[in-house]
Amino acid sequence: MEPIFKEFSPARKMWMLVFIFSVSFIIFSILSSLLLIPVLNITSLDELNKLFESGDPAVVRAMKMVQLVASIGSFIIPAHIFSLLVSGDYKSYFGFDKIPAFKLLGIAVVTMICAHPLINAMATLNEHMSLPSFLHDLETWMRNSADKNKIATEQFLKMDSINELLLNIFIVAVIPAIGEEMFFRGAMQKTIIEWGGGIHKGIWISAIVFSAFHFQFFGFFPRMVLGALFGYMMIWGRTIWLPIVAHFTNNAGAVILSYLIQKEYLPKGADEIGSVNAEIIYTVISIVIVGACMFYIYKYRPVENELL
Numbered sequence: 001m002e003p004i005f006k007e008f009s010p011a012r013k014m015w016m017l018v019f020i021f022s023v024s025f026i027i028f029s030i031l032s033s034l035l036l037i038p039v040l041n042i043t044s045l046d047e048l049n050k051l052f053e054s055g056d057p058a059v060v061r062a063m064k065m066v067q068l069v070a071s072i073g074s075f076i077i078p079a080h081i082f083s084l085l086v087s088g089d090y091k092s093y094f095g096f097d098k099i100p101a102f103k104l105l106g107i108a109v110v111t112m113i114c115a116h117p118l119i120n121a122m123a124t125l126n127e128h129m130s131l132p133s134f135l136h137d138l139e140t141w142m143r144n145s146a147d148k149n150k151i152a153t154e155q156f157l158k159m160d161s162i163n164e165l166l167l168n169i170f171i172v173a174v175i176p177a178i179g180e181e182m183f184f185r186g187a188m189q190k191t192i193i194e195w196g197g198g199i200h201k202g203i204w205i206s207a208i209v210f211s212a213f214h215f216q217f218f219g220f221f222p223r224m225v226l227g228a229l230f231g232y233m234m235i236w237g238r239t240i241w242l243p244i245v246a247h248f249t250n251n252a253g254a255v256i257l258s259y260l261i262q263k264e265y266l267p268k269g270a271d272e273i274g275s276v277n278a279e280i281i282y283t284v285i286s287i288v289i290v291g292a293c294m295f296y297i298y299k300y301r302p303v304e305n306e307l308l
Contacts, residue, residue, distance in 0.1 A: 021075075100241055105245050107293050120274040123219055
């Protein structure tokens with residue numbers, strides 16, 4: 001495919017990325033709604049949300065399919081189209097053609113596993129943050145949205161069988177890891193850096209947008225830090241495989257922990273390690289290990305990587 005955006009300025013490329021995303025997001029959102037409502041024999045989205053929150057099995061399964069379609073339509077397709085228009089070869093544009101050393105992939109996995117207490121600690125701090133009094137109504141809305149998101153997450157992660165576990169891993173971990181990394185790290189971060197924002201600025205701006213897009217204010221900071229970790233892995237590894245593997249590990253870990261707790265293989269709260277002050281030692285250890293792992297990735301990055 002002829003890369004017709006190849007000679008565009010980075011600013012124009014960014015606007016085209018936003019445009020492609022917006023069009024794809026709207027199209028797939030409308031299609032999902034039009035297909036979902038008749039299939040479930042409901043008359044409105046409000047009725048759909050109430051049935052979902054009540055845990056209706058048919059609705060939960062349908063909403064999982066909507067989530068799957070939305071992830072593909074919002075991230076994978078726009079990022080893929082954008083890469084073809086600016087490069088003509090999506091494999092080299094994202095670095096899919098560069099397979100990292102196995103030890104680096106292993107370090108990415110270890111980084112995310114050991115980051116769990118740190119992320120939990122940051123999430124706890126984030127949840128206790130308050131906005132100024134004149135923004136009370138906004139904070140109330142945010143907390144209500146967070147409560148609804150929590151209910152939705154609980155419904156998504158109810159699993160009675162291995163098949164449901166595998167389906168959730170596919171929807172919650174595989175597709176978002178590929179799609180969100182293609183879009184935020186592969187396309188957006190790269191374009192911001194080309195725009196002249198600099199390596200670090202590009203990583204942190206895309207991480208902020210990545211976190212903001214999830215519309216969960218009381219989980220904003222830990223998700224932003226995760227986005228930054230993925231961003232540095234992308235830069236230092238010169239391939240999208242490192243952040244994809246890391247992103248997958250983070251999301252799949254949450255799904256698997258939830259399943260093991262529901263089956264009582266693990267005690268309740270096993271997924272909340274580091275979230276209370278008494279467990280600060282776990283957070284400190286987490287910071288040390290994550291820092292060491294990221295330094296290892298930086299030190300043993302491909303020799304041709306001269307960006308940092």
